[in-house]
Amino acid sequence: MGSNMSVITKVGDKGKKRAGPPQYADWKAIERLRRFLVIFYNSTLVVSASTSLNAHKCYEEIVNIATNLLALSESTDHELKDKAEEMFKKFDKYWDGLKNINKMLIVATVFDPTKKIVLASLCFDELYGKDSLEGKAIYDSVISVLRSSFKEYGAKYGKEASGKSDEAKTSNSGSTPCSRELSMIGTDLHDDGLGYKRIGRRYKEMLNEIGVKDNLDELDIYLKEGVENPDMMAGVEYDVISFWKQNCTKFPILSRIAKDVLAMQVSSVASESAFSTGGRIISPSRSCLTHFMIEVLMCTEQWLKQDISCESRVLTNAEIIEDIEEQEKIKREFAI
Structure with a gap:
């Protein structure tokens, strides 16, 4: 067998040629390379998909790459550690620092009903540590972006939904003459200085002091509800678009936001390939x-x-x- 083995010529580290099969150091270098390639290969399969929705998967893959590079940077293999640290610095620089990443990438993750804000919180814990100040700051900034988007879309598209709620309140408040009389009693009676007190008046004073909480809006309801089960059908990926299509009456404003956010293209291609x-x-x-x-x-x-x-x-x-x-x-x- 040894006589039939072909001679392999390879250029060494110092430029000298040598003959023979790959040595232990060569296989070790290939193993290091494989540990890097598997990280980017799996993420590339996700974000480069062209016939399925992938905007809500982008931030998860970013965190996958970052956490795996950070893990490799703590390896006992010095060469592997140095390469991982160098690669993470370039990766972090590409995103202008993971702390300064475009928050809309995280918001897109929230509009996946199987993940919502839960996955984003887990990502913050993995990157910055559990209950860290950095993680809490990014969490608050994401919630702020969600609130601002909801307010903006609500001002543009929320007239119909608010109109229906106002009609319901009006019909409930003026349903019977008895209710109107009771409301008048509660507001018009006073003590006349005779020491007569009504607990209702004291209750209203207390509300003025502590404030009255508004009813939960769509965003609060969506975030407080449990996440959907992603494994409802074995072998079939959860259809995010169908969820928002079916729940557009329950979340009329959020469904508008989801329609725009989930349409983001997360993979970059040449303009000629995209449009020409x-x-x-x-x-x-x-x-x-x-x-x-x-x-x-x-x-x-x-x-x-x-x-x-x-x-x-x-x-x-x-x-x-x-x-x-x-x-x-x-x-x-x-x-x-």
Whole structure:
């Protein structure tokens, strides 16, 4: 066997050539490299997915890379430790410091109902230590961004929801004459200096002192509810989009925010690859196709490639054409 083994020529560390199979030091170097590659390989598979939602997974992968590099930087292998420390410095610099990372990446994680703020809190504990000041500061900043976004979207889209709640309050407050009379009794009676006291008046004074808490808004309800079970169906990934579609009436404002936040593209590609797709779609032999037919072909291609299974009912060609014509009619009427 040894006589049949081919001679392998390799350039050594000092530039000298040597013959023979890889030695122990070579396998050790490959093992070090593998420990780095597995970190980035697994994260690349997640954030580079093109046919599934991945905006809510980005921050988790960032923390995965950071925590694993930090763990390698504490290795007893000095070469591995030095490389890990150097790599973590570059990784931290790329994100302008993990403490200064764009908070919208963390907010996107919160809009995954299987994780909410719980996963973000765990990530802060892993990076900065449990109950650390840095972790608490980032947690508060994320909550602040959520509050600000909810307030902004509420001012823009929350008129209908607030209108319904106001109507419910009005109908409850003026439901019966008896209730109006009781309210008048509670506000108009006084002691007249005769030593007569009502506990209701004292209660109102106490509320003025300590303040009255408002009812929980959508954000509070969503964060206080338990996380969804991600393993409802074995082998099937939890569908985040379907959750917000089904709960858009329960969380009308949050569903608007989720629609925008989850649409973020977390993987970076060249602008030419992202936008200059005309030559690959419209070949010279198809240059006479209408814009309507091109849209149909592009959508059909994406539907065929998607990971999510379609409904069991199959539409006929006549139904598809009828639906498309109806959409075109609506666009022309409203000049969309």
